[in-house]
Structure formats: structure tokens, C-alpha cells
Amino acid sequence: MKVTVVGAGNVGATCADVLAYREIANEVVLVDIKEGFAEGKALDIWQKAPINLYDTRTVGVTNDYSKTAGSDVVVITSGLPRKPGMTRDDLISTNAGIVTSVTENIVKHSPDAIIIVVSNPLDVMTYAAHITSKLPRTRVMGMAGILDTARYRAFLAEALNVSPKDIQAVLMGGHGDTMVPLPRYTTVGGIPVTELIDEETLNAIVERTKNGGGELVKLMGTSAWYAPGSAAAQMVEAIVRDQRRVFPVCVKLEGEYGIDGVYLGVPVILGKNGIEKIIELQLNEDEKQLLETSRGHVKEVMDALDNINAAKA
Numbered sequence: 515m516k517v518t519v520v521g522a523g524n525v526g527a528t529c530a531d532v533l534a535y536r537e538i539a540n541e542v543v544l545v546d547i548k549e550g551f552a553e554g555k556a557l558d559i560w561q562k563a564p565i566n567l568y569d570t571r572t573v574g575v576t577n578d579y580s581k582t583a584g585s586d587v588v589v590i591t592s593g594l595p596r597k598p599g600m601t602r603d604d605l606i607s608t609n610a611g612i613v614t615s616v617t618e619n620i621v622k623h624s625p626d627a628i629i630i631v632v633s634n635p636l637d638v639m640t641y642a643a644h645i646t647s648k649l650p651r652t653r654v655m656g657m658a659g660i661l662d663t664a665r666y667r668a669f670l671a672e673a674l675n676v677s678p679k680d681i682q683a684v685l686m687g688g689h690g691d692t693m694v695p696l697p698r699y700t701t702v703g704g705i706p707v708t709e710l711i712d713e714e715t716l717n718a719i720v721e722r723t724k725n726g727g728g729e730l731v732k733l734m735g736t737s738a739w740y741a742p743g744s745a746a747a748q749m750v751e752a753i754v755r756d757q758r759r760v761f762p763v764c765v766k767l768e769g770e771y772g773i774d775g776v777y778l779g780v781p782v783i784l785g786k787n788g789i790e791k792i793i794e795l796q797l798n799e800d801e802k803q804l805l806e807t808s809r810g811h812v813k814e815v816m817d818a819l820d821n822i823n824a825a826k827a
């Protein structure tokens with residue numbers, strides 16, 4: 515299996531590193547626009563192979579998409595990260611240009627690839643990649659739900675003093691402050707979380723999760739990369755190993771949850787064909803309302819992208 519990761523910065527290099535040391539692919543191609551940067555990162559990861567004992571080949575290239583030809587999966591991480599005081603949506607015009615041109619190059623050389631978008635604002639960058647690629651919606655998706663869910667699970671594990679391995683949860687909606695955590699679908703070793711934690715603590719964890727990205731931006735001056743890079747690699751693994759894992763993934767909805775034409779995180783089955791199935795949960799009225807708010811926000815940003823594209827045309 516051949517996997518390309520575009521953007522050799524914090525998230526892209528972390529993703530490539532996880533793909534290599536877990537031997538998820540035979541070959542990982544890292545691409546960046548900055549001269550020599552991807553080559554350096556790929557060489558460094560390859561020099562770690564004799565220490566960590568893996569044989570995945572890592573190759574770095576500066577903007578040379580011929581080396582990405584025949585990729586089975588492509589992860590797009592290229593683009594600006596936000597700085598303190600910014601929202602993800604503030605990145606839209608710069609990152610839309612980057613994601614669009616990268617997607618054009620990718621599909622030219624790997625027309626059968628499955629594309630996983632990571633660049634922000636996530637849901638709208640998934641939209642940009644999807645319309646540019648003209649691939650079926652099952653093959654162009656965004657990574658955010660695994661990350662947001664992981665944050666939620668980590669905070670819960672800390673509060674309950676249990677292993678994060680035993681916390682199962684799902685989040686829906688856009689990757690932003692309007693994301694929709696679902697305590698009703700959260701369990702700890704099979705036990706509903708509401709039986710183990712008081713409402714006030716749970717609400718505080720939900721709020722912290724919604725602001726999870728911003729908390730790290732404030733601490734580090736740029737956004738997170740270890741968990742995001744690993745989350746993207748986990749999606750690649752589910753696809754290349756046809757694991758049929760159940761993850762929240764951003765995809766274009768076409769009637770599911772009563773929503774049409776908007777890109778949102780929903781639980782899906784992920785396997786060799788990409789999104790094998792979208793799972794439709796029976797949401798209660800409160801949850802439906804939260805999802806509707808999230809849909810409205812993502813749609814506004816999609817419209818903003820359409821306006822940017824119309825002004826350029």
C-alpha cells in the first residue's frame with residue numbers, strides 16, 4: 515500500500531511517522547512546498563526505522579506529485595494552522611486555495627485514491643477537496659471526529675481515574691465550537707457514563723472538549739499535532755486494512771439526518787472503499803437541535819467559500 519501525506523509540517527510529519535512505525539503502509543510519500551522540508555522529515559523518519567524496527571519506506575518530495583502516483587490513500591494536511599486569537603474559519607481563504615490546488619495535483623496522479631482532509635476549517639476544506647476531486651463522497655472525507663472524541667475520552671478518563679481504553683464515545687457535527695458531543699452514547703467499560711459522573715462535571719468536560727483545539731493553541735501558540743496526526747493515521751489504517759472501524763468522520767450528507775449537501779461529522783463504517791456506510795443514530799430533540807445549529811454554522815462557512823470562489827472566477 516502506498517500512502518501520500520501532503521504537508522510535512524507538525525500534523526503531516528506526525529501522521530507519516532505513525533504510518534511508518536506502525537507499518538500501516540509499505541511506502542509513505544511526504545510532500546511539501548517548502549524546499550527540502552519533506553525530504554528532511556522523510557529521511558529522519560527512515561533513520562528511526564533501525565531503532566523502532568519497521569520497514570516502511572518514507573520518501574520526501576518538494577511539490578513533485580509524480581512521486582505520489584498510484585497512492586491508495588492521500589492525507590491532506592497542507593495549510594496554515596491558527597494562532598492564538600484566531601478561529602479556524604479565519605484560515606478559509608488561504609487554506610481553500612492550498613487544498614484546492616493540492617487536490618488537483620493528487621487526482622491527476624492518483625485518480626483512484628481515497629482522500630482524507632485534515633486542513634482547517636475542516637468541514638469546508640473537505641467540501642473544497644470533494645468538489646475539486648469530483649470523486650464519490652465515499653472517497654473524500656475529513657478527519658476531526660476521532661480527534662474530538664479522543665479529547666472527550668481523555669478528559670473523562672482523567673476525571674474518572676480509569677483507562678482511556680475503556681471509554682467509548684461518539685461526537686457529531688462540525689469541527690468547531692458547535693460540535694455535538696453525545697453523553698447518551700458514552701460508555702465506560704459498557705456502563706453508561708451518566709451512572710458514573712455527575713451532570714456538572716460531565717457538562718464541564720463537554721465544554722472543554724468543544725474548546726479542546728483552542729486550549730492547545732493558547733498553550734503552544736500554534737495548533738495540536740500529536741493527536742491529530744495519529745487520528746488521521748488511524749483512519750488510513752482502517753482503510754488500508756479494511757478494518758470496518760466505526761468512527762465519526764466528516765462527509766457530505768445527502769439526506770441522512772434530514773440534512774442535504776452539508777459536510778458534517780457523523781458515525782460511519784470505514785473500510786477499503788472509504789466510507790462503507792453512514793450510521794444514522796436516533797437523536798432526541800435536544801441533540802437534533804444541536805446538530806441543526808452545527809449544520810447552520812458549517813453551511814455559512816461553505817457559502818463563504820462559494821463567494822470567495824465566485825469572486826475569483
Ligand SMILES: NC(=O)c1ccc[n+]([C@@H]2O[C@H](COP(=O)([O-])OP(=O)(O)OC[C@H]3O[C@@H](n4cnc5c(N)ncnc54)[C@H](O)[C@@H]3O)[C@@H](O)[C@H]2O)c1
Pocket residue numbers: 520521522523524525526545546547548551591592593594595596605609612615616631632633634636657658661689736737738739742
Ligand atoms: N482536522 C483537525 O482536527 C486538525 C487538527 C490539527 C490541525 N489541523 C489543521 O491542519 C493544518 C496543518 O497544521 P500543522 O500544525 O501541520 O501546520 P504546519 O504549519 O506545521 O504545517 C503545514 C505545512 O503545509 C505546507 N504547505 C503549505 N502550502 C502547501 C502546498 N500548497 N503544498 C504542500 N504543502 C504546503 C507548509 O509548508 C507546512 O510545512 C492546519 O490547517 C491546521 O489548522 C486540523
Ligand SMILES: O=C(O)C[C@H](O)C(=O)O
Pocket residue numbers: 595596602634661689726727728730731737738742
Ligand atoms: O484547533 C485548531 O485550530 C486545530 C485543530 O482543529 C484542533 O482541534 O486541534
